[in-house]
Amino acid sequence: DIQMTQSPSTLPASVGDRVTITCRASRSISRWLAWYQQKPGRAPKLLIYDASSLESGVPSRFSGSGSGTEFTLTISSLQAEDFATYYCQQYESYSGLTFGQGTRLEIK
């Protein structure tokens, strides 16, 4: 099975900050990676797919990069509504989907 490891687990930040979340795969997954945002009590929402493609309707301050085993999600200028938990997820393997453990973006 492919393991996904996110860092950091918690990220204190302020409105206007540029923040980066990292996701590492236990083996190469090419670019088969998605990022989701989840707010308390809500379902996850797709932000990025294929490592760097922005989902329709998602603000352009969100961007993704990487390939192989290392990936990043960057928010260029944090807005108040961006404080949430973020998950990466691989879809390279027919063994099943796996998620990172999540990164909670909190107000500093």
Next chain:
Amino acid sequence: EVQLVESGGGFVQPGGSLRLSCAASGFTFSDYGMSWVRQAPGKGLEWVSAISGSGDNTYYADSVKGRFTISRDNSKNTLHLQMNSLRAEDTAVYYCAQQWVVLKYQLDYWGQGTLVTVSS
């Protein structure tokens, strides 16, 4: 507009059974793979099971293999998850999610989730 609405969650004792459903609308249901993903209270996301658009191919996480069965009724645009031999660690919010190609695509749309509580 794509809509996924889960139902069937509730309270059940360990060893019991529950059947979850996910009603889909706004897209051609049989064209899409579907997955169930769960989230234990205060924890992260865990993929549970997936099924191809035709229903011919099914996939399970090791944690539920042999206890859970995924199925779909394309004539009724409905996805199901039959959960047997439930354990306390199965307590979670269960989400259904749409996937263009089963297991090889991102999860584009998610339902609002249904809570399953396994406790004596």
